[in-house]
Amino acid sequence: ELKVEQNPLFLSMQEGKNYTIYCNYSTTSDRLYWYRQDPGKSLESLFVLLSNGAVKQEGRLMASLDTKARLSTLHITAAVHDLSATYFCAVDPNFGNEKLTFGTGTRLTIIP
């Protein structure tokens, strides 16, 4: 059974600081997704990582994937209040069928 673990579960950080969210998964996977969810809202796609060593960046967020270590990271640079949300990673263990297994999420709060 595939398990996806995120840490930390809760993160409170000051504006301007850097931090990293970690996503570990238990079996080989071809794809890893990162999503953002605001309270009471749906999921917003942030990144899709498709291969070992993949790195993608959008604004203050950068995601990377190490398939050998079964680890993905979401790095936040110079955090701003607008980044406050819950972040989920999700793994697709079977190429292309997109049956996702989600992590439990990291609730990020940026303090002004």
Add this chain to the structure above:
Amino acid sequence: NAGVTQTPKFQVLKTGQSMTLQCAQDMNHEYMSWYRQDPGMGLRLIHYSVGAGITDQGEVPNGYNVSRSTTEDFPLRLLSAAPSQTSVYFCASSYGYRDPRNTIYFGEGSWLTVV
């Protein structure tokens, strides 16, 4: 282009009642799926479809039924609602392996309370 549309957005059911959550997409996606999200947790896959007439169970299928008679629609049926099915339900769709960007689109969610 409406994307993925879920109805209803909010619903209160009594224990034992049945209902159907509707999901429709207008992007000609082959892949559609239903997830549930419980407080403080990630989404868990309920049922899944790779095309009209083809469905498969996910991680938490008990108490739910699906069918896929058209490409556009993928309804989720609660056969006899239980308080444990109180949750937020999300429908998702995608082109699957045919999309090089591998984008999965989620609906806005349906908030279900069973009393």
